[in-house]
Amino acid sequence: MRKIRVGVVGVGNLGQHHARVYAELPECELVGVADVDPKALQRITRQFKVSGYTDYRELFGKVDACSIVVPTVLHHALARDFLEHGVHVLVEKPITTTEEEARDLIEVARRTGRILQVGHIERFNPAIMRLRQIVRDPAFIEGHRLGPYDPRVKDIGVVLDLMIHDLDIILQLVNSKVVHVEAAGVGVYGTHEDIANARIHFENGCIANLTASRVTPERKRKIRVFQRNAYISIDYINQEVEIYRRIKNPNAPPGTPNVTIVRTKEAMKKQEPLKVELKHFLECVAQGSEPMVRGEEARDALSLAVQISRLVKERWEKYFKDF
Template identity: 45%
Template sequence: MTRVKVGVVGVGVMGLYHALQYLRLPEVELVGVCDNSAERLAIVTSQLRVPGWRDYRELVGRVDVVSLAVPTSLHYPLALDLLRSGIHLLVEKPITTTVEEAEELAELSQRLGLVLQVGHIMRFYPSVRELPSLVRQPVCLQARRMGPNGRVTDIGVILDLMIHDIDIILGLTDSEIEVLHVVGAGRRGLEDFAQAQIGFRSGCLATLTASRLSQTVVRTLEITQPGEVIWVDFGDERDQDFVIHRGSSTDYAVSDGGRAYRTHSRTTVERVSMHRENPLRLELAHFIGRVRGLVEPIATMEDDLKALRLAVRMQREMHLVEVPRLQVPQLWKAGGRA
C-alpha cells in the first residue's frame, strides 16, 4: 500500500496534536511540519524527528495532503494557495471568518477534485455520532462550553468554541430558525463570553453558552424530549457515556394548615456506555480515507457552511457589551481541548 504523504502547517497545540496522531496512522507518512516560529519549529521537529520548514510552500511537491492549523485569519490565503497547488486539505475550524471566503474555497476544491475537510473534531466523538439515533423530537437543548482558554486570540468565542455546539444542534433539529437572540461580553469587538437562544420552527428551543473566562472546564449537552432527558459530558474525550432519564413524573408538594405532603419522582436512569476511541485520530483517518477514495464524508461542505453562516449571523446580531480588561487567573493551563 502506498502511503499518503502528509504535512502539517502550524504546530501550536492543535497542530502538534495532528502531527502526533498522523504518526500513529500506518497508511500515512508524515513528511514534515511548518511553522513561522523558528523556536517552535526546532522544538517540534526535535520531538517528532521529522523535517521542518518555516515557509509552508516548501511542502508543495512533497506532500499529497496538509493539515492546516494556523490562526484563523490565515486560513483563507493559505488554503487558497495550497488548493491551487493541488493539495488536499483539512482546515481546522472555523474554515474562515467569512461565509464568502468559505464558499470560494468549497467551490475551488470541488472544481479541482480535491478533498477539503473542516476540522470539526466533535463530529468524531463517539457520543456525538450516537446522538441522532437517540434524539427523536427535541423540545429543549442546552449546550455549555466553557473554560479558561487562551490559545485563540484572533476570533471571538462564537467562532472559537460555540461553533462546535452550533454544528451539533443544527444536525439534531433539521428545522428553520424563527427566533435568534444573542448577547456577549468582551473587548475590542471580540466576545469572550456569549449566550444564544435559538427558536426553531419545530417548536424546539436551544440555549448555547460559550466562555473563555470560566475557571471551570464545562463541555455539556442536555436534550429534553417527550418522556426523557439525555445528558452527556464532553469534558473527557475518552469517556463519553450518556445518562438518560426516562419516564420522570413528580407528585407536587402542597401545604394545608401546616401539613406538608411529600414530593417524589419516579424515574428510570439508564447509562449508555460508548466505545472509547481518540476522536482526532478518527477524524484524520476519515480524512485520509476520503483522499484515498475509500469512504464517503460523514458531513458535507454544505453542513460546514450552514454552521458557519449561523455563527457569523450570531456575531452580526449579537448585543456585545464592552468590558474593561479582565484579570482572570489562569488556574488551568489550556491544552488541546475542543
Template identity: 40%
Template sequence: MELNVGVVGVGVMGTYHAQVYAGLPGVRLVGVADPDPFRQAAIEQDLEVPAYPNPEDLLGKVQAVSIASPTSFHYEQARMFLEAGVHVLLEKPMTRTLREAQDLVRVAERRGVILQVGHIVRFYRAVGDLMQMVRNPWVLEARRMSNNRRIRDIGVVLDLMIHDLDLVLLLLREKPLRYSVVGRQVDGLDEFAQAVVDFPSGARALFTASRISPQAERSLTITQPGEVLRLDFNSEYTELSVHRSPPVHPDPDRTVPNGRTQVQTERIAIHNENPLRRQLKHFVDRIQKDEPPLVTLEDDLQALELALELSHALQPVSV
C-alpha cells in the same frame, strides 16, 4: 502506497495533528510549516521531520495537509493548497467570512480534491449514538465553558460555540428561524456569549460559551417527548444519561411519599477513543479508499453562517 501529508501551523492543535499523522498506518508525515523557530525545533526533535517557515515550502512534497494556523490565515493557505491539487483538512472555523468559505468549496470542487473541516465533536462515539436517539426535541441546551484565552484572533462564538451550533444543526436538520445573543468582551474580544435559537419545528436551542469560566464544562442536554438525554464530555469518557418519564398512567407503587414520581435513569460511559485520530483517519480514508464524507460541505457552510451571524449580532452586556 503511503500518503504524504504535512501540517501547517504547529501550535497546540497542529502539534496534535502532526503526532497523530506520524502514527497512522499508510501515512507519511513529510514535514510541517510554522513561522515560529521554537515550534519548528520542537517538531524536528520530537517527530524527526523537517519543519519549514512557510507553507509554500510544503508544495510538491505533500498530497494532503492539515491547516491548523490562526483563522486569519485559513483562506489564503487553504486556497493555495487546493489550487495545487492538495487535499485539505481545515481546522474550524473555516474562514473569517462566508464568502471566503464558499470560494474554497468552489475551488475544491473544480480541482477535484477533498476539503474537510475539522469539527472534532462529530467524531466522538457518544455523538454518533446520540444521533440515533434524538427525535422531535423540544429544547436543546449546550454549555461549553473553559478558562483558556489562547485563541486571540476570533471570539468565543467562532472558537467554542461553533462546535455546538454545528452539532445542533446536524441533529435537527433545520435552518434557524430566529435568534438572539448577548455576551461580554475582554480586551476587545467576545469571551462570553449566550444565544437562543428557534427553529421552524418549534425546537429551541440554548447555547452558552465562555473562555473566562473558572470551571470547565462541556455538556449537551436534550429534552424530548418522554425523556431527557444528556451528554457530559470529559477528557477520556463521555457519559450519556437517559432520564425517562413515568408511563402516562403511573403505577401508584412507584410514587414516593412526597408525591413525586420516580424517573428511570440510565447512564452509559463511552470511551472517546481519540476523536482527533478518528477524524484524521476519516480524512485519509476519504483520499485513499474513496470513503463518503461524514457530513457535507453544505453542513460546514451552514454551521459557519450561523456562527458568523451570531458573532456579528452579539451585543455585549454593559458592565
C-alpha cells in the same frame, strides 16, 4: 499500496497533536510540517524526525493531504493554495472568517476534485456519535461550553472559538431551518466577546439555548437534549452519555403522577476524537469519499456563528459599551 503522504501547517498548541496522530497512524506517512515559529518547528521536526519549513509552500509536491492548523484569518488563503496545488485539505474550524471565503473554498474543492474536510472535532467524539443515534425530534437543547482564557486566540471571539462546536452539533441534530436568533454577551479581555449566550429557534419548534465562555476557571463541555419521553445528557470531556426515560408507572399511589423516570448510563468505548477524525480524513482521501464534515455544513455553522456574533456586538455596544 503507497501510504498517503501528509503534512501539517501550524504546529502550535493543536497542530502538534495533528502531527503526533499522523505519526502514529499506519495508513499515512508524516513527511513534513510548516510553521513560521522556528522554535516550534524545531521541536516537532526533532520529535517526529520529519522535514520542517518556515514557508508552507515547500510542502507542495511532497504531500497528498494536509492539516491546516493556523489562526482563523489565514484559513482561506492557505486552504485555497493547497487545494489549487492538488492537495486534500483538513482545515480547522471555523472553516473561514466569512461566508464568502467559505463558499470560495467549497467551489475550489469542487473544481479541483479534492477533499475539503473541516475540523469540527466534536462530531467524532464517541458521546456525540452515540447521541446522534438516540435523538429523535428534539424539543429543547441546552449546552454549556466553558473554560479559561487562552491568550493565543486573539483573532476571533468566543462564538467562533468555542460556541461554533455546539452550533454545528445542534444543526445536525435538529435538521430544521433557523427562524429566529437572540444573543447577548460581552468582552472581558479585549474587543471580541469572551462570554456569550444564544437562544436559537427552529422552524420545527425546537429551541436551543447555548452558553460559551472563556473566562471560567474550570473547563465544562456539556449538552442536554430533551425529546418526547426522554432526556439525554452528554459530557463531552468525559465522553459520558446518560439517558433519563419517562415510563408509565401503574403502581403509582393515587393522586401522584403515573410516570417514573429511569436513568441509564450508556456503556461507552472512549476514543481520542482527533485520532478518529484524522483516520476518517485519510479514509476519505484513499477512497475518494465524502467527509462527515463537509464544507457546506461548516459554512452553515459559520453563518449562524457570524449572525450570533453580530447580535452580541450590537447589544454589547448599545447597553454595555463601558463594560
